[in-house]
Amino acid sequence: MLTPSTSRLGSRYWRLWSAASLSSLADGTLKIALPLLARAHTDAPVLIAGVGFTAALPWLLFSLPAGAIVDRADRRRVLIGANLARAALLSVAAVAGVAGAGSIAVLYVVAFGAGVTETLYASAAQAVVPRLVEHDRLDRANSLQQIADQAANQFAGPALGGLLAGLGVGAALGGPALVWSLAAGMLVTLHGAFRARPAARGSLGADIVAGLRFLAASRVLRSVSLCVAITNFAGAAASAVFVVYAVGPGSALGLAPTGFGLLMTASAVGSVAGSALITAATARLGLRALLMINSGSQAAQILVPVLTHDLWAIGTAYALGGLGVALWNIGTVTLRQRLVPEALLGRLISTHRLISWGSLALGSLAGGVVAQTVGLAALFWAATALTLTGMLALTPLTTALVDGEVSRRES
Template sequence: MIGPSFRWLWTASGLSNIGDGIAVVGVSLIAVTLTRSPLLVSLISAAATLPWLLLALHAGAIVDRHDRRRIMVVASWSRAGVLAVLAATAWLGALSLPVLLAGALLIGVAEVFSDTSAQSVLPMAVPRDRLDGANGRLIAVQTLGNNFLGGPLAGVLIALGSAAVLGTPALLYAMAGLALLGMRGRFRVETPSTRSLRADITEGLRYLCGHRVLRSLAAFSGVLNFANAAYFAVFVLWVVGEESRVGLPPGGYGILMAALAAGAVTGSLVAGRLARCAGQVRTLLTADLVNSLLLLVPVLIPTPVAIGVTAALLGATNAVSNVILVSLRQRLIPEDLLGRVNSGYRLIGMGASPLGAAAGGVLGSYAGLPTVFCAAAALCVIAVALVSRPVSTRSVAAAEAESQRDLTPHLV
């Protein structure tokens, strides 16, 4: 199943996601040293995800026109450059919250192009009937890098200073770009569009809006991401520092992220088997319902042990859901539309994240952090209940059968 191109993609993903883990946790820890305001801390998450709202559609159209691997290389090196500048700024003692926000925004721009390309390039590297296994391995290494390695490393590096926290992921992103150069094969659609970007974007949106299953899943992802962004934008204030409810030191937050990663790696590797045994729709909805209810545990039992166990379960259920959702999209969307339809989907899904992060900061400032956590959990449970009707085993099976019929002329 694993060809050379996939191995290089897998290696690059591992390197860049270790960088992601260090950057995400490290920037949050740096922000907490600059301010204790829930609103200001939440702006870091909002800035990092805002490009999804602004650029997702254009990124999808560009990905469907150009070499997807090359876009990923440029994005990796761009993130390396931004972080290197931030590290130099920190080393000179000039790092401030506005500079950190600007850096998070620029890194977010590169992430939009990198992630859109990565999800669109995978079906070019592995057969479509093996996407569950490939996505499981990718999400496993992504989570391992993000949380199991990157999170704890951020906790260690913060003791060395902000320059170390920002400079280390810069090096990892640069190495990931080099690894991607090892991929061989065709990573551009055979007949890219020559129409205007607006026409291409419209075509992708029309396909998404006209597809009942994809449309429903996009709305579902948007609600879940909104709620989770609100939750985790201020979560660090609940668990880290002497003023927090839990009182973890910065290094303890990295260990908490490692617990989340351990669960996520397990969930990623068993997601395909669970989907085959219990059905992909039933597995998806069950995982998301359990994940939603787990969000209440840090409020009800604010102890390090309880939150650590919860983090592992959150990671596992979230990974199972992600593997199924990504694989399903890759099977349902035609190759020449993957970038555009995926970007429209993620505009709704990821575009909700900066709005949720900002909402979490505002609500936390005026109503308190427990209100944010309880509201997020309730919203997720409602979303699972609502999506269970349009997204059923029968509707998904019919959509997959229709997708296979659409592919037949290209395979003959």
Template sequence: MSSSLDSSLGRRFWQLWGSSTISNLADGMYRVSLPLIALHYTRSPTLIALVTVLATLPWLLLALHAGAIADRLDRRRIMVSANGLRLAALATFATSVALGIDSLWLLLVLALIVGTGEVFFDGTAQSILPMLVERDQLGRANGRLFAARETMESFAGQALGGVLVAVTVVAAVATPAALYGVSALILLLLAGHYRPHRGPATTLRSDIAAGIAYLWRHRVLRTLAVMTGVMNLGSSAFMAVFVLYAVGPESAMGLPEYAYGWLLMGTAAGSVLGALVTERLQAWLGRAQLLAATVVVSALAKALPAATANLLLVAAGFISFGVGLMMWNVVAVSLRQRIIPAELLGRVNSCYRLVAWGTLPLGALLGGLLAELLGLRGLFLASAASSLALLVCFATLTERALTAAEQDSPSSTQP
């Protein structure tokens, strides 16, 4: 892509890109750091999983409200406030560690607050983008944002987070705090007002209800949302306790803390590979068959650690999972953008996320409980089985159904 095309996106877009990229780096660091820090307090699968439960619980509790609020208030200010909240929470925990008054319970509170900030920042970032670039630039702008997110969150962030925890917990917490502060500062320098224009006054409840009603009535989108939610349920259960399987001399894999983030980078590497081949595979297989293939790949990747603790094989499983994850996202998200009417996009997206991502805390809690009951390998197999069960959905989620849903929608393409 030439520099002239990049510059055509405008200065304001690149300010958003810079803020989001720095925030994504911090996201990757704290996501890998929190379960590693929790190991300093406990080896209980339930308590380890509880960290992920609280970090993702805001998606279940606040996704609908975040989407509706983003359609009412200045979106730049929402994002600045969200990262300010995360900065304050992380700085407070870092101070408690430095003073020796930290505890698992403080870590749990931290996870909840940081997760809340994530819901409002990430959800609003998608809504503010159409206010910064022209409609025909949205695809290219989203490509820049998604590429930066994968690079910073899944590669650099996870690698750095694991290393910093191995060095000192204070550094592992204070570094993302500083990054959130820089991200907020960049947004403060973003000129303009970003409160959306609205028609007649409506209540927050009616706004949310309109989004829910649209998603519920749309069979294809409803099915995709439920399927994504079930897959995320299994993935969250898997990842909530996988650290116990991978890290420490008493674990099956016996990895040191710093290597844990590197192992998780396999998913990011697979995602990059998936992004490169999705278009070609979609043209060859069709969207419905490609989605079905990603379900099978996801199940096999989750089942693999139940059969072996070999580092190379488990890493290969993470890579294949990343390939499938990216394929699913490219197909499902693009379809959603083409179907949903522009005036409902924010609210329907928030409803979709509630179904798709609201299962994350439930999955993490379930993962801890099943690990106590079935053991880690039993949990991995149960997670894989939950993905395979989704194959029954493709009796109705056919290529013909996907095409018909697009043709029947008055929406123009928009993220």
């Protein structure tokens, strides 16, 4: 039964929520399937890490024009087009793999192509929410989307990805393609006007510059982007090669692909809990404290597998990591939606992700190089130290800035 707080979000929001949940399921499935498929081609950490690097690289190359396009276009059509493009790409790759033409190079193409479409989809998905719900319901709407995203992306998706990868390349790539097609079909029924501006004015370059200037002028948004960039860099460096540490008879944990997928779902448990607690946590702790919780939990998630091979302890660390991410993600998404004018929102989301998600690409690449050079354990220790250093260096930047800037914007 819907509670009063959720029933007022409206049927259009729930249609978007359903489509976004399917998209997250496909994304979570592919995220686990790709490194597992790469593991079948090579044991080299740097080549396996290359999959994560290639998937995140589009955020460095295309995020700024993607945000400008989202602010110019009908955002519903952007969402539909991105899902259909991903489905088509994976379908072709699945057929190639079944026909015996698969290779790690094909996996890089899939990862890169899916990443390009994700720059458009992710920016549009956040930017469309304020058009569907009232301003004072944004935190609730975002928390519900976070719960669905984590349940699908971090729980059901990884488990499904491990299962499908065990069945073969056709199932591993064809499964997400089917789910993205279903999500696109659901968005076709989402009616309404979803352009932020009546018509595009000026050049795409001028739009990009306007978004960069807005971010540069905001101390709060700058500090958020920098802090997440450091945390993401360290986390990506560790996670890009964690499959080498965890999967196979010669690995430290000795997991099968299905076991690896199940372990990755532990973070979804914590994320769902964090999403449910976001309103109370924000009111009681504030954004700065949520940042510190996230950084500390991410450091623990990286280090615990080095300290112990007990799967219950590692799963607990991943659950706490998921809780921290959920608290932080919902808080910062709602903050941007309240601080940024709707006509600029796509550009601000994409600019933030150029900094924060672009660091995922650099972190994945660095993780592969460091692991290949000095070993996995040394990499995990270094990534833990970097995460904690980022917390100490950047959390003071948010002190006393958030409430002041938000109140000025909302007054």
